[in-house]
Amino acid sequence: MNETQGGQPPLVLPYDPSWPAAFQLLRRRIWPAVQRTALSVEHVGSTAVKGLPAKPIIDLTVVVPFRSDVPDIIDRLSVVGYRHLGDQGIEGREAFDSLHDGPRHHLYLSPQGSLALHNHLIIRTALRRNPALARRYAELKLHLAQRFSHDLDAYTAGKTEFLLEVLSLAGLDTHRPRDIRSANALPSHSER
Secondary structure (H helix, E strand, C coil): CCCCHHHCCCCCECCCCCHHHHHHHHHHHHHHHHCCCCCEEEEECHHHCCCCCECCCEEEEEEECCHHHHHHHHHHHHHCCEEEEECCCCCCCEEEEECCCCCCEEEEEEECCCHHHHHHHHHHHHHHHCHHHHHHHHHHHHHHHHHCCCCHHHHHHHHHHHHHHHHHHCCCCCCCHHHHHHHCCCCCCCCC
8 A cells, every 4th residue: 555654545546447346346245145136236436437536445335226125235235244334424325334355445325316326326427428527526636635635524525516516517406405415425534
């Protein structure tokens, strides 16, 4: 692992072409446990966008058809080494801690149609389809990482306006309070 001065790990690293393979490795571990109910396992977050600098942590979301499927998937994930952490204040997204070695990752569970999942997918799709938008986000992330290298909360807060802009460009009303909370439905400081 690369380290910055003082032994602190870097907040953001240049894009690593091994991130998609790390996602596939994790997906292969998770999918057999959830495939009877789940619709998909999605690679979300910055590591899911080719060329985008990111914290070297793979974000995955298990997507289920209905909210009523969530308890079953929580049980299935516990059997394969994941501990349920609750929604951590983001409605429609359950978080998990991994007991596995291997690629660093965050695992989430969301019902199809939840706002948290919708926002993650909109942002990922917009950044994948619009290289200019992805470059702007990369520049912002690098600037914030340098400025707030030891303050993850400030780094995360600094990205909020950009993420709201992306959601607004996609037609989401970001002025409603529940949208703003879920717009930055990125892991809280305790998760990253």
